[in-house]
Amino acid sequence: xxxxxxxxxxxxxxxxxxxxxxxxxxxxxxxxxxxxxxxxxxxxxxxxxxxxxxxxxxxxxxxxxxxxxxxxxxxxxxxxxxxxxxxxxxxxxxxxxxxxxxxxxxxxxxxxxxxxxxxxxxxxxxxxxxxxxxxxxxxxxxxxxxxxxxxxxxxxxxxxxxxxxxxxxxxxxxxxxxxxxxxxxxxxxxxxxxxxxxxxxxxxxxxxxxxxxxxxxxxxxxxxxxxxxxxxxxxxxxxxxxxxxxxxxxxxxxxxxxxxxxxxxxxxxxxxxxxxxxxxxxxxxxxxxxxxxxxxxxxxxxxxxxxxxxxxxxxxxxxxxxxxxxxxxxxxxxxxxxxxxxxxxxxxxxxxxxxxxxxxxxxxxxxxxxxxxxxxxxxxxxxxxxxxxxxxxxx
Numbered sequence: 001x002x003x004x005x006x007x008x009x010x011x012x013x014x015x016x017x018x019x020x021x022x023x024x025x026x027x028x029x030x031x032x033x034x035x036x037x038x039x040x041x042x043x044x045x046x047x048x049x050x051x052x053x054x055x056x057x058x059x060x061x062x063x064x065x066x067x068x069x070x071x072x073x074x075x076x077x078x079x080x081x082x083x084x085x086x087x088x089x090x091x092x093x094x095x096x097x098x099x100x101x102x103x104x105x106x107x108x109x110x111x112x113x114x115x116x117x118x119x120x121x122x123x124x125x126x127x128x129x130x131x132x133x134x135x136x137x138x139x140x141x142x143x144x145x146x147x148x149x150x151x152x153x154x155x156x157x158x159x160x161x162x163x164x165x166x167x168x169x170x171x172x173x174x175x176x177x178x179x180x181x182x183x184x185x186x187x188x189x190x191x192x193x194x195x196x197x198x199x200x201x202x203x204x205x206x207x208x209x210x211x212x213x214x215x216x217x218x219x220x221x222x223x224x225x226x227x228x229x230x231x232x233x234x235x236x237x238x239x240x241x242x243x244x245x246x247x248x249x250x251x252x253x254x255x256x257x258x259x260x261x262x263x264x265x266x267x268x269x270x271x272x273x274x275x276x277x278x279x280x281x282x283x284x285x286x287x288x289x290x291x292x293x294x295x296x297x298x299x300x301x302x303x304x305x306x307x308x309x310x311x312x313x314x315x316x317x318x319x320x321x322x323x324x325x326x327x328x329x330x331x332x333x334x335x336x337x338x339x340x341x342x343x344x345x346x347x348x349x350x351x352x353x354x355x356x357x358x359x360x361x362x363x364x365x366x367x368x369x370x371x372x373x374x375x376x377x378x379x380x381x382x383x384x385x386x387x388x389x390x391x392x393x394x395x
Contacts, residue, residue, distance in 0.1 A: 048072040049083030053090035065094030129211065129226040131165055131195075132243060134158035154241035160209065160228040161242055163195035164188060167223045174218040180225065184210035188227035196229075197257045198244045199264065200365040206242065207232035252362050255303050256313070259296040263320075263350065266292035275336035275343075282339055287331035289346070293324035312361035315354040323349035 049072035054065075069091025076084055129135065134154040152158050166187050168180070188208055196202055209230050213222040231237050246254060266289045271281040297320055305313050326346035333339035360366050 044081055046072050046076050046079070046081040046083035046087070048075060049087035049090065051090075053086040053093075057090075057093060066091050066098065069094060129162045129165060129224075129228075131162050132241075134161045134238075134241070136237070154243075155239075157237045157239050159237045160230040161238065162226050162228050163243070164191035164227040166225055168213070168225060169223070170218075172219065174213075174215040180212045181210075184212055184225050184227065187225070191227065192229075193261065194245060196242050196244050197249065197254075197261060198364055199261070200359075200367070200369055201242060201244055202229075203367075203369065205232050205236070206230070206238070252303075252306050252309060253364060255300060256358060256362055256364070259300055259320075260355075262296050263289070263292050267350070275339045279333075279336055279339060282343075283331050283333060286327050286333075286339070286343065286346075290324055290327040290331055293320055293327060297321060297324065309358070309361040312354070312357040316352075316358035319349045319352040319354045 048068050051068050051072075069087045072083060072087035072090075075081065076087065129149075132154075133151055135149050136152050136157075136159045137149045154161060164187060166183075168175075168183055188210055192202075192208060193199075206229055209228045210225055211228060212225040229238070229242050241248075244257075249257070269285055269288060271278060271285055273281060275282045297317065300317065323346050326342045326349060330339050330342035330346060333342060356366050356368065
């Protein structure tokens with residue numbers, strides 16, 4: 001066995017390796033087998049410094065942000081981590097936040113702010129009011145103090161039943177009570193007929209209220225308005241739901257009420273001027289009533305009424321056909337006296353006793369409202385939907 005000579009400055013060059021070019025010297029080239037790794041890796045960012053910066057920016061818990069900033073500086077110095085600037089900025093912002101909170105407590109501003117926020121959340125009760133649900137409130141719906149409003153079953157006694165909700169739009173400036181009232185009047189009047197399709201069911205004991213934002217709650221984002229059916233008499237609530245729509249009515253009831261509603265809508269457009277004052281306008285109105293009656297008679301012609309309702313409904317339809325013919329003659333009248341004669345007969349046929357008989361057979365309210373039988377748009381219809389909207393309450 002031969003012993004290789006010790007290494008030294010006079011050691012002969014090694015033979016070329018398998019990856020060396022002939023005539024080159026040094027260790028053979030090794031192929032790359034590792035992933036890339038930078039020589040100088042940056043120090044990690046301190047997590048506590050990040051938390052301190054976030055809390056400092058939010059100013060929600062300034063004391064905690066200040067404490068975390070100090071802890072982060074100590075850890076950064078000991079561990080050699082990054083994040084000194086974030087820790088310092090977080091600590092400074094937290095210090096400013098502490099000073100502002102101290103000033104607010106000293107002047108009572110913090111209490112006012114919380115009171116305003118609490119009021120906004122309480123007014124949020126009307127944002128949580130849901131269509132079709134009933135509620136009780138201290139002193140009734142007319143009290144205005146709805147902080148303790150509670151939902152109750154509609155079958156029992158309650159102060160109000162929500163029939164429509166909507167959200168107002170607008171900037172940070174409160175539009176004023178009049179604007180809120182106008183928006184509520186328009187929306188509530190337009191939707192009460194959808195919720196209570198039977199105008200006879202809205203008696204004089206029922207009034208329409210609205211619950212909307214005030215100037216104070218508007219600042220905290222309250223934009224919701226609720227239309228509510230409540231008791232018209234102070235201290236007297238309602239019992240049972242007033243909802244009469246497609247979710248609660250059967251097919252016969254829906255067909256009857258849709259026909260009656262369409263005719264009543266046409267009758268409600270009665271001009272203010274008398275036939276002698278504006279016969280042309282009166283004739284045009286009579287033509288619209290005749291058209292509504294004709295359309296509803298056509299729509300009801302193919303309806304199959306339930307057993308027991310055919311006879312009373314047939315009598316009602318017969319009176320509607322008579323009314324259609326009388327309104328057609330009124331539309332063609334050439335003088336005020338002729339118009340008045342046919343118009344009166346048309347009203348009598350529309351308001352005939354057969355209406356009550358059909359209602360009884362269909363299981364609908366049979367007590368005529370005060371306007372039934374009165375030949376006047378305002379008296380007969382009792383306003384939009386048969387109830388006075390706009391009894392505005394600000395919560």
